[in-house]
Amino acid sequence: METYTAMRHFADSWGLLVMTLFFAGVVLFTLRPGSRKSADDAARIPLRED
Template sequence: MNETYTAVAGFAQTWGLLYFMALFAIVLAYALWPRNGKKFDEAAQIPFRED
């Protein structure tokens, strides 16, 4: 039983780290993609609008 837990924990730690690193890279690329700049600039101005 203990070997199974150790194997699953090792798998989750290794592949979980790789998964979250890949997810972070995708989100970062999306946020910094030049085509999305205008959309984010408009969203940043929402709190300053006086409706």
């Protein structure tokens, strides 16, 4: 039971912080300058003919 309490405490405090920082990092990585060309290229992959 103590393991559950410790994991619950971790998830309530540091886990939320880690997930928030990860989400912010993904958003900033996606919206960084210069990423439009690579995003457009990736979006066209299914339409390419081999």
